[in-house]
Amino acid sequence: xxxxxxxxxxxxxxxxxxVSMADLRKCLEALGFSNVTTYIASGNVxxxxxxxxxxxxxxxxxxxxxxxxxxxxxxxxxxxxxxxxQAVVDNKPEGFGEQPDLYHSDAIxxxxxxxxxxxxxxxxxxxxxxVWPGVxxxxxQRLSALRTKSRLNRIMASPVYKSMxxxxxxxxxxxxxxxxxxxxxG
Numbered sequence: 001x002x003x004x005x006x007x008x009x010x011x012x013x014x015x016x017x018x019v020s021m022a023d024l025r026k027c028l029e030a031l032g033f034s035n036v037t038t039y040i041a042s043g044n045v046x047x048x049x050x051x052x053x054x055x056x057x058x059x060x061x062x063x064x065x066x067x068x069x070x071x072x073x074x075x076x077x078x079x080x081x082x083x084x085x086q087a088v089v090d091n092k093p094e095g096f097g098e099q100p101d102l103y104h105s106d107a108i109x110x111x112x113x114x115x116x117x118x119x120x121x122x123x124x125x126x127x128x129x130x131v132w133p134g135v136x137x138x139x140x141q142r143l144s145a146l147r148t149k150s151r152l153n154r155i156m157a158s159p160v161y162k163s164m165x166x167x168x169x170x171x172x173x174x175x176x177x178x179x180x181x182x183x184x185x186g
Contacts (some may be wrong), residue, residue, distance in 0.1 A: 001049065002050070003082045004047055004048075004053065004056060005046055005079075005080045005179060006044075006047060006060065006077060006079055006167075007045075007047035008024075008043030008045065008076075009075065009164075009165035010076070011042075011044075011045065011075065017071065019064075020041075023068070024045065025038055026035075027063055027064075028047060028171075031059050033047040033048065033056075034049070035047060035048040037178060037182065039178060040171065042171070043165075044175055045134075046175065046178050046182055054079075055077040056077075056079045058078045061075070061076070074162055076163075076165070078111045080136075081182050084136065085176060085179060088107060088109075088135075089173060092134070093132045096141060096169070097169035097170075100169075100170070103143060103144055104142045104144050104168070105141075106139075106166050106168050107137050107138075107140040107168075108165075109165050109166070110137060110138065111163045111165065114136075115133035115134060115136070117160065118163070118164065119133050121155050122138070122140075123151050125149055125150065125151045127143070128147075128150050129152060138164075142154055
């Protein structure tokens with residue numbers, strides 16, 4: 001059995017596509033996944049499976065609209081192996097996420113698009129925003145005191161935005177901790 005991180009894009013955002021994490025867990029367990037754990041209500045799941053990532057993604061993307069009332073076609077699922085997720089944290093830019101009182105830091109996970117294709121949609125404001133490409137991720141950091149001047153929200157107007165799901169750095173590192181706990185305990 002392999003351990004995976006599942007990031008569901010498009011649920012519980014702005015009051016739309018409400019899915020309780022308890023119901024999501026039940027749905028995934030009914031699909032045959034084990035050790036299903038969720039973290040906060042933004043579509044973060046850790047589970048174990050003997051299937052590969054592509055099979056898991058297909059199963060979940062098919063099951064979600066069948067089991068939940070979803071009014072948005074932007075529901076997407078990203079499945080990452082433990083090693084892939086570990087690499088996102090290990091390969092962060094130097095100092096990224098280490099000053100949470102000063103900066104808002106996000107991992108922008110990419111689905112079916114690479115960083116070279118995604119980077120042109122970012123237009124960081126000097127002195128406010130900074131972005132760095134990674135493998136399967138864009139690292140984004142905003143100066144907290146000036147976050148209302150950030151240009152990060154402009155990416156939503158781009159068609160490439162449909163291929164992204166954003167997690168704050170605290171959530172990202174918490175998921176890695178949960179992965180480590182699951183691997184150590186079962």
